[in-house]
Amino acid sequence: MATALVRPWRCIVVPADSRVGSVGAAVHDLTRHLPEPEVLDRCPTCGKDVPWPCRRFYDAAYVVSAAKLRIEDFVPPELHPRLPKPGPRTTPTRPSRAPNEENHRG
Numbered sequence: 001m002a003t004a005l006v007r008p009w010r011c012i013v014v015p016a017d018s019r020v021g022s023v024g025a026a027v028h029d030l031t032r033h034l035p036e037p038e039v040l041d042r043c044p045t046c047g048k049d050v051p052w053p054c055r056r057f058y059d060a061a062y063v064v065s066a067a068k069l070r071i072e073d074f075v076p077p078e079l080h081p082r083l084p085k086p087g088p089r090t091t092p093t094r095p096s097r098a099p100n101e102e103n104h105r106g
């Protein structure tokens, strides 16, 4: 029986009034919408048909970046080449849109 790879996690606690703590909800969304190790181009939280990075990840990444935190510090290295580039908030450009993306918000 094959065993699927599951991403290991580590929980940390930071002061609520620290830079990370002030955007804790966005950091939570950022990590909640990461792909699984064996399926790097899909968001398992939004749905198996939703490409990664998903819209929720983009929104969280914007908030984290606006707090002057590096998205790379919250994301596994194999995903760094696919991260949105920092800069002014724009509509994300993606290669394709899932047909029922609006029904897969997580």
Ligand SMILES: [Zn+2]
Pocket: 033, 043, 044, 045, 046, 047, 054, 055, 056, 057, 106
């Ligand atoms: Zn997602």
